[in-house]
Structures are given as C-alpha cells and as structure tokens.
C-alpha cells in the first residue's frame with residue numbers, strides 16, 4: 001500500500017468519525033440528494049412503466065392491417081371494397097385460416113367515449129376478436145353477445161373505475177351498456193380497453209359501415225412479410241400490416257419521451273439546488289476539521305490525499321442520499337398505479353416501474369450532485385493556512 | 395552518554411524578512427533577522443506576545459516561508475523550496491509539538507503516534523513496533539489503546555511528543571509545549587524534552603512564556619519587536 005493510500009485512508013477515517021459532530025448538516029445534504037434522486041426516479045419510473053405496458057402489449061402472431069397510409073389505428077380506415085379484396089385473397093398470404101379456409105379475422109373500430117369523467121377507448125370487434133388477443137383470459141362473466149349492448153372490460157379499468165364492476169350498467173355515449181365480463185391481460189394496455197360487438201358499437205355511435213383495422217392471425221411471426229406482399233395486390237387503398245406489438249410500441253415512444261422531457265429539467269434544476277446545499281455542507285465540514293487537516297498537513301500529509309478525503313466524504317454523503325432516494329422511490333413508486341392519455345386521447349392504466357436503469361440514472365445524478373458540490377470545499381481544504389494548526393485549540 | 399552541541403551552525407537564518415498583509419498594508423514582523431543554532435542545541439525562545447515567536451517557529455517548520463533572506467537547515471534551503479517540497483522535508487526531518495497537543499480525537503494514542511510513519515515506506519508490523527517503543531520512551535507503555543479524551547493534559551502532551559519523535563527526526567520544534575499544563579505536568583514534559591536533547595541528541599527549538607521552562611534549555615533567546623535582544627546561557 002502506497003503512502004498516498006495510507007494518508008487517504010487515515011484522513012477518510014478521521015472524516016467519517018467526525019460526521020457525528022456534523023450530523024444535522026450532513027443529514028440535510030443526504031436528504032436533499034435523496035430528494036433529487038426521488039424526483040428523477042419518479043418521472044423515469046413513470047416513463048419506464050408506461051413503456052413497459054405498451055411494449056408488453058400485443059402478440060407477434062397477430063397482424064393489424066391499417067388503411068389510408070397511417071400506422072396508428074386512429075385515422076386509419078379500410079374501405080369495404082378493400083376489405084372484400086383482403087378476404088378474397090387466395091393462397092398462402094402468411095395468415096392462418098379456419099377449417100373452412102376462411103381467414104381468422106376481426107374487423108375493429110375504436111371510439112372514444114366518456115365515463116366517470118374519463119376518456120375511454122371502446123373497441124367494437126367481431127366475434128373472433130377476443131380470440132385474436134394472446135395472453136388475454138376471461139376472468140369473470142362471459143364474452144359480449146352479437147347484437148347486444150354488452151361490454152367486456154379490462155381488469156385495470158374495472159378496478160380503477162367502480163362503475164365497470166361486473167353486472168353494472170354504464171352509460172356510454174347516449175346508451176346504456178351492461179358489463180358482462182372481465183378480462184385480464186397481464187397488466188398490458190389491453191386492460192384499459194372496453195370491448196363490445198362491432199355492429200352494436202357502430203350503430204350506437206353512428207359509424208355504420210366503418211372499419212378502422214383488421215386483425216389477422218399469422219401462421220408464424222415471419223408471416224407478416226408474406227402478408228405485406230399479398231396486400232400489395234390490393235390496389236383500392238394503400239394498406240399497411242404491422243405486427244401487433246409494433247402498433248403499441250409506436251404509441252409509447254412519444255408519451256414516455258414527454259414524461260422524461262419534463263422530469264429531467266426539473267430534476268436537474270433541483271440538483272443545482274442540492275449541489276449548492278452540498279457545497280455548504282462540505283464547506284462547514286472543512287471548517288469543522290480545520291485543526292485536524294492543518295495538523296496532518298503540518299506533520300507532512302500531502303495536498304492530494306487532503307483533497308481526495310474531503311471529496312470522498314462528499315461522495316459518501318451523496319451515496320447515502322442515493323441509497324435513501326432510490327430505496328424510498330422503490331418502496332413508494334414501484335408498482336404504483338397511474339394512468340395517462342394514450343393514443344386517441346384515451347386512458348391507459350400502467351404501473352410505475354423503478355427499473356435498475358431508472359435507479360442507475362437517478363443514482364448517478366445524485367452522486368454527481370454531491371461530487372460537484374464537494375469539489376470546491378475539497379480544494380479549499382488543501383489551501384487551509386497551516387499556521388492555524390499551531391495556534392488553535394484542537 | 396550525554397551529548398554536547400558541536401558549535402558548527404546547523405540552522406542558519408540570514409537577513410530574514412517577514413510581514414503580514416492586513417488589507418493593503420504590510421505589517422512587518424521581521425526585517426532582517428539573523429540566527430544560528432548548532433546541531434544538538436536546545437534553544438528556548440521567549441518574548442512578549444506578538445513579538446514573532448510563532449512566526450519564527452512556523453518558518454523553521456516550513457509551514458510559513460520568509461519574504462526575503464535565507465533560511466537553511468542542515469544544508470537544505472527552506473526559503474527556496476516549494477510548498478510540497480517543504481511538506482516532504484518536514485515529514486522526514488522534524489517533529490512538531492503543539493501547545494494544544496493537536497491529537498486526533500477519533501484515533502487512539504497509538505494511532506496518533508503512528509501518523510507520521512504512514513508517510514514512510516514502513517510495514518505495518520514495523521510501524522507498530524516503533525510506536526510501542528516511543529510510547530515506552532515517553533512513559534506511556536501500555537496506554538496505546540487509550541483515546542486522547544480519556545488522558546490528562548500531561549499525558550496527551552507526551553503522546554504529542556511521541557508523535558513528534560517517532561520518525562526519529564533530528565529537529566524538534568515546540569510552540570509553548572507546556573502552555574496548557576499544570577506545573578507538575580509541565581515539569582514532566584520539560585524533563586522529557588531535556589532528556590531527548592541530552593541523551594538522544596535532538597536539536598530542540600522551543601517557544602515559551604514560562605521562565606521556568608526556559609531553564610531546561612541550554613540557552614534562551616529573547617525576541618522583542620522582531621529582534622533578539624539578549625542571550626542568557628543556562629547554568
């Protein structure tokens with residue numbers, strides 16, 4: 001072990017032992033770093049949770065066909081002519097067929113409606129629709145019946161809004177609907193939707209004849225390419241086919257970025273304040289240790305270990321703040337239910353996710369805050385007038 | 395065996411000038427101070443408050459540097475060394491005894507004594523052995539594990555002396571080493587310094603207000619208004 005390391009270690013030990021004398025101000029630095037970490041972790045975990053829901057939604061074995069040159073359901077339209085063309089496509093088009101040779105398909109439309117003062121997505125679908133959702137299980141009740149004003153509701157939604165309990169009647173648009181079933185989809189974005197019969201929805205919202213999207217089951221994930229080629233044969237309308245996960249992942253990007261764009265500047269602003277607090281804490285630590293530092297320097301201890309030991313004290317306090325901040329964030333935020341507006345301005349429920357990535361980002365910000373605030377005091381420690389050591393009472 | 399100083403100058407100050415800036419004014423403390431101290435001497439420096447005793451000692455310690463003139467110790471020109479060179483020189487050539495002991499409260503007596511050894515390439519086992527030896531020398535054998543706060547002032551100062559001599563430096567600088575002690579403890583400490591000078595040949599420069607303390611030295615220098623005014627040889 002080199003002399004430099006030994007000097008650093010003994011100075012560091014003296015610093016840490018002296019922390020008890022500086023308890024209050026050291027705690028305040030720790031807490032302000034923890035606050036910065038907590039705020040950033042809050043926003044980042046929100047973005048991460050939102051992304052997790054949307055990227056976890058959909059199956060690669062399901063294709064969504066959209067019309068009109070968009071890759072979102074909102075704004076997409078498939079004309080009846082194009083629809084007839086798709087259903088009439090023969091041969092291997094990458095999509096699965098039933099025993100009779102018909103495509104397994106669900107025509108769908110999403111309307112935005114309101115209940116309990118919340119914008120909600122009501123999805124009308126063919127009877128094959130629920131079967132075209134992988135990972136979805138009916139947990140209670142039954143599927144909606146054709147022609148009936150019945151709805152099946154995701155569990156997230158049913159838990160968040162009591163009006164959607166099984167058996168209840170809910171007014172959507174101008175008409176009353178009965179909740180006949182609940183489904184779970186592993187917390188994915190499906191769970192924020194309301195499902196009903198296609199024709200009933202179209203009639204209730206005056207959207208007769210409209211189809212926004214067509215869901216098809218693929219024979220395998222690679223079937224999407226074959227499907228795209230087959231769709232090119234239909235000239236009535238430009239058609240796009242997306243694997244279902246891509247559809248939802250595409251929605252997540254913008255909202256998650258927005259959350260981050262709001263969270264980072266706020267956290268950085270607070271970090272500036274916390275760094276100023278750290279500077280204050282460390283300055284008072286140096287002042288408190290003046291005699292100690294000057295004595296060691298008078299004995300012959302160098303400037304480099306003096307700098308490093310003070311800086312390391314700042315790092316230790318910042319890291320304690322980071323541990324507190326990430327720990328509390330994890331306890332408080334992780335799994336916390338939240339909701340935001342997703343595509344088509346409808347509500348999407350999700351859970352905040354304090355992922356390792358979130359903790360790393362927030363933790364690094366906390367550490368950098370402490371290191372920035374501690375640098376100047378560490379420099380000041382190396383410049384203390386040594387004459388103080390001979391004069392002052394230890 | 396009792397050593398006697400050989401009279402060749404070992405510490406030499408020539409025309410040393412030193413002042414302190416207060417605002418825009420420079421208040422001079424020394425304007426041309428000359429001093430020679432031979433190796434093995436034990437010099438007490440006395441004088442009224444503000445006469446520059448501590449300033450002189452700080453310059454000898456390399457903690458402060460002269461504004462002008464030359465300051466040489468054992469062939470090393472302290473006045474022309476940079477800060478880090480002086481720091482290294484200090485670590486190898488001198489020990490400092492402080493008025494208020496300046497022990498680190500969170501370290502045991504032994505750990506305090508060990509501090510200067512940390513600057514040298516000495517193995518941990520050897521360091522401990524040397525600490526044991528000097529603690530014994532200052533009459534604190536077996537007290538190594540005690541914390542300074544639990545010791546009397548006299549004991550703490552003996553720990554301070556042990557720390558100053560643990561690297562076996564040729565020069566000891568003491569700024570009012572007995573200033574904070576009762577008569578009995580002060581006499582113990584002074585006897586200890588006399589022993590270090592007479593038996594181990596340490597050169598000692600000691601600043602003191604205590605005429606009694608000065609009698610332990612080989613000679614006493616009186617500083618007044620930045621000049622030495624009279625020299626009195628000890629009996």
Ligand SMILES: Nc1ncnc2c1ncn2[C@@H]1O[C@H](COP(=O)(O)OP(=O)(O)OP(=O)(O)O)[C@@H](O)[C@H]1O
Pocket residue numbers: 387414415416423441442443444445446447448449450
């Ligand atoms: N760092 C400093 N800044 C400004 N003036 C100083 C400084 N150190 C010492 N002085 C001044 O230099 C003069 C000599 O001070 P010094 O401490 O050497 O005196 P001293 O003889 O040790 O006094 P005392 O017996 O009180 O310890 C005094 O006038 C003092 O005010």
Ligand SMILES: [Mg+2]
Pocket residue numbers: 447448449
């Ligand atoms: Mg003084």
